[in-house]
Amino acid sequence: MIKKILQNNNIKAWLYLLPAILFLGVFMVYPLIDVFVYSFEEGYNSASQTYFGIGTYNYDYVLRDPYFLQAVKNTFILVIITVPLSTGIALLISVGLSSITKLRNLFQTIYFLPYVTNTLAVGLVFMILFKKTAYSDGLINLLINWFGGSSVDFIDGPYWAKMLVLCIYTIWIVLPFKILILTSALSSVNPMYYNAARVDGTPKWRIFTRITLPMISPMIFYLVITGFIGAFKAYSDAVALFGTDLNAAEMNTIVGYVYDMLYGDSGGYPSYASAAAIILFTIVLTITCINLLISKKKVHY
Amino acid sequence: MKVVLKNLTKKFPGRDRKNPADVIAVNDFTFEIPDGKLIGLLGPSGCGKSTMLNLISGLQKPTSGQIFFGEDDVTELPPENRGIGLVFQNYALYPHLTVRKNITFPLENLKGKDKLTKEEMNEKAYEAAKLVQIEELMDRKPGELSGGQQQRVAIARALVKKPCVLLLDEPLSNLDARLRIQTREEIRRIQRETKITTIFVTHDQEEAMSISDMIVVMKDGILQQLGKPQEVYDNPINLFVAKFLGTPPINVFDGEVKDNKLYIGGDAVLNIKGVSNQKVYVGVRPEGLDLDEAGPFVCDLTGVEVMGRDISIISTHKASLNTTVRSIASTGDTTAEVEGEQVRFSLAPHKVFIFNKETEERIAFVAEVEQ
Numbered sequence: 202m203i204k205k206i207l208q209n210n211n212i213k214a215w216l217y218l219l220p221a222i223l224f225l226g227v228f229m230v231y232p233l234i235d236v237f238v239y240s241f242e243e244g245y246n247s248a249s250q251t252y253f254g255i256g257t258y259n260y261d262y263v264l265r266d267p268y269f270l271q272a273v274k275n276t277f278i279l280v281i282i283t284v285p286l287s288t289g290i291a292l293l294i295s296v297g298l299s300s301i302t303k304l305r306n307l308f309q310t311i312y313f314l315p316y317v318t319n320t321l322a323v324g325l326v327f328m329i330l331f332k333k334t335a336y337s338d339g340l341i342n343l344l345i346n347w348f349g350g351s352s353v354d355f356i357d358g359p360y361w362a363k364m365l366v367l368c369i370y371t372i373w374i375v376l377p378f379k380i381l382i383l384t385s386a387l388s389s390v391n392p393m394y395y396n397a398a399r400v401d402g403t404p405k406w407r408i409f410t411r412i413t414l415p416m417i418s419p420m421i422f423y424l425v426i427t428g429f430i431g432a433f434k435a436y437s438d439a440v441a442l443f444g445t446d447l448n449a450a451e452m453n454t455i456v457g458y459v460y461d462m463l464y465g466d467s468g469g470y471p472s473y474a475s476a477a478a479i480i481l482f483t484i485v486l487t488i489t490c491i492n493l494l495i496s497k498k499k500v501h502y
Numbered sequence: 503m504k505v506v507l508k509n510l511t512k513k514f515p516g517r518d519r520k521n522p523a524d525v526i527a528v529n530d531f532t533f534e535i536p537d538g539k540l541i542g543l544l545g546p547s548g549c550g551k552s553t554m555l556n557l558i559s560g561l562q563k564p565t566s567g568q569i570f571f572g573e574d575d576v577t578e579l580p581p582e583n584r585g586i587g588l589v590f591q592n593y594a595l596y597p598h599l600t601v602r603k604n605i606t607f608p609l610e611n612l613k614g615k616d617k618l619t620k621e622e623m624n625e626k627a628y629e630a631a632k633l634v635q636i637e638e639l640m641d642r643k644p645g646e647l648s649g650g651q652q653q654r655v656a657i658a659r660a661l662v663k664k665p666c667v668l669l670l671d672e673p674l675s676n677l678d679a680r681l682r683i684q685t686r687e688e689i690r691r692i693q694r695e696t697k698i699t700t701i702f703v704t705h706d707q708e709e710a711m712s713i714s715d716m717i718v719v720m721k722d723g724i725l726q727q728l729g730k731p732q733e734v735y736d737n738p739i740n741l742f743v744a745k746f747l748g749t750p751p752i753n754v755f756d757g758e759v760k761d762n763k764l765y766i767g768g769d770a771v772l773n774i775k776g777v778s779n780q781k782v783y784v785g786v787r788p789e790g791l792d793l794d795e796a797g798p799f800v801c802d803l804t805g806v807e808v809m810g811r812d813i814s815i816i817s818t819h820k821a822s823l824n825t826t827v828r829s830i831a832s833t834g835d836t837t838a839e840v841e842g843e844q845v846r847f848s849l850a851p852h853k854v855f856i857f858n859k860e861t862e863e864r865i866a867f868v869a870e871v872e873q
Contacts, residue, residue: 393592397594398607400587
């Protein structure tokens with residue numbers, strides 16, 4: 202009997218899938234549904250596990266909360282600046298890397314260092330670069346002073362300065378992975394295409410835009426999608442730079458807001474946190490759908 | 503346009519300390535390719551044929567020597583200024599562009615007074631496509647075409663700029679047997695129509711012999727022989743060329759010349775003149791072994807293959823350097839059944855070649871036919 206059931210390929214397949222399905226179900230699918238349910242339960246009390254009613258009040262509250270609006274603004278600025286810039290810079294560096302032969306390994310290692318460096322060590326480096334202390338104004342301010350400018354407080358100073366540091370930090374931290382992906386994509390383009398283009402007298406720039414870019418477009422697309430999602434989920438970078446009280450620093454992100462609503466000093470509101478999380482999910486889903494639609498025209502598999 | 507190569511040499515430096523020796527891919531090549539001919543560059547894998555083609559196209563620079571197109575020295579010219587069309591072994595069609603865009607791609611690079619409008623480009627692309635008979639496939643992507651169609655697109659792309667020399671790298675190696683025969687005739691037709699000097703590289707001697715005006719046989723980067731296919735087949739200059747040309751391949755035996763007689767094993771098979779006594783290699787084309795009940799050459803019969811038009815008689819001989827001895831006779835000629843343990847042949851003198859044992863160069867002889 203058991204033998205007969207096992208012979209049925211369908212059951213066998215489910216059996217193989219079972220461990221993964223179990224884990225995904227318990228730790229991903231169930232929480233997802235739960236968050237969705239939470240977000241509509243008004244006045245939920247986590248101690249007594251009771252609520253008053255079902256409705257959209259949580260969304261209403263979150264969308265009116267100035268901290269949330271600040272977080273949304275910060276996240277969008279971060280996404281719009283860092284995703285195109287980091288992908289562009291990574292592409293430039295990868296093209297540079299694949300066109301040199303000398304010292305290539307050395308440069309590859311240098312560009313890959315941020316990926317393997319401890320976050321705290323990276324934070325320390327950024328402190329030295331940007332932080333104003335009693336003893337120094339930081340390396341960047343030293344440079345600004347050198348050129349005749351006046352010092353800027355990048356960590357506790359004006360909004361644009363803090364946003365600038367956060368963007369630089371984010372770009373720098375995501376670059377290695379993008380460079381790694383793009384250099385391997387570039388080296389997988391068959392050199393015969395370049396030879397064919399050379400025989401036809403194609404200028405270098407045209408070879409790049411008409412041949413190289415379309416050929417690596419699936420990889421660029423992958424990086425843009427994961428870049429968008431990653432940037433929307435940004436949180437730890439802001440914490441590493443500005444500490445845990447992000448609302449006070451005006452540097453909170455959507456994920457940061459969700460965390461604060463759950464565990465922060467003003468926390469303990471899983472319903473609001475859930476509503477914010479669902480809003481983030483909707484934003485990411487929309488952006489990804491738009492990306493997919495654009496990619497149908499521009500990406501060549 | 504004629505193509506002239508003078509003392510052309512290409513060396514690749516040794517890779518590292520373990521392999522310090524230079525690799526000489528093309529060694530002191532000198533020959534002239536007449537205008538408007540179809541040339542087959544022929545040799546086994548790794549003999550430097552593709553390097554040769556890259557040198558002519560300009561994708562690689564020769565170590566020494568010169569290349570002339572017509573009267574112009576093009577040795578130092580980059581590929582785009584040589585006016586060549588190149589068809590790659592894997593076609594190198596841009597997979598993300600349609601057939602039309604692939605064909606117009608070279609035209610879009612034209613600058614200055616040569617610059618074309620979109621209509622002119624499409625018109626030229628259509629002309630080229632029509633020449634290779636793919637005009638109804640213009641809006642497809644290369645991935646949606648068969649191998650033979652891709653091959654035609656690649657040829658159309660190479661021809662669209664009206665090159666003075668067309669180079670084809672193993673143009674038929676990715677096609678199946680039937681398509682190969684069809685495509686090689688196609689290449690022949692296109693070359694005849696356009697009258698462009700065409701050089702194609704192949705390791706398949708049948709392919710080269712069937713369509714070339716002239717074949718160039720290479721081995722280890724060294725030119726062995728060039729000439730019309732039939733001439734090279736009938737008068738191979740050395741053992742390598744004799745073995746390389748012809749299917750089924752030539753039968754080679756250990757032999758000896760003694761007192762104006764040619765011996766294979768113990769049998770005196772031919773009376774010849776003009777060769778001193780020495781040990782030799784004897785090559786006999788399969789069609790040079792004639793079934794003859796009174797023939798001097800005796801082999802042990804293994805089998806008979808009937809191929810319709812002709813039959814192959816497969817046998818063994820102790821002096822043979824091949825594992826089997828193969829003879830071809832057309833079915834019309836041999837009415838007698840081939841049976842028994844042994845089979846006897848007489849040799850057609852013009853299908854027999856003898857080669858020096860050390861140099862493997864051919865030794866000329868005059869055959870004396872017995873009365």
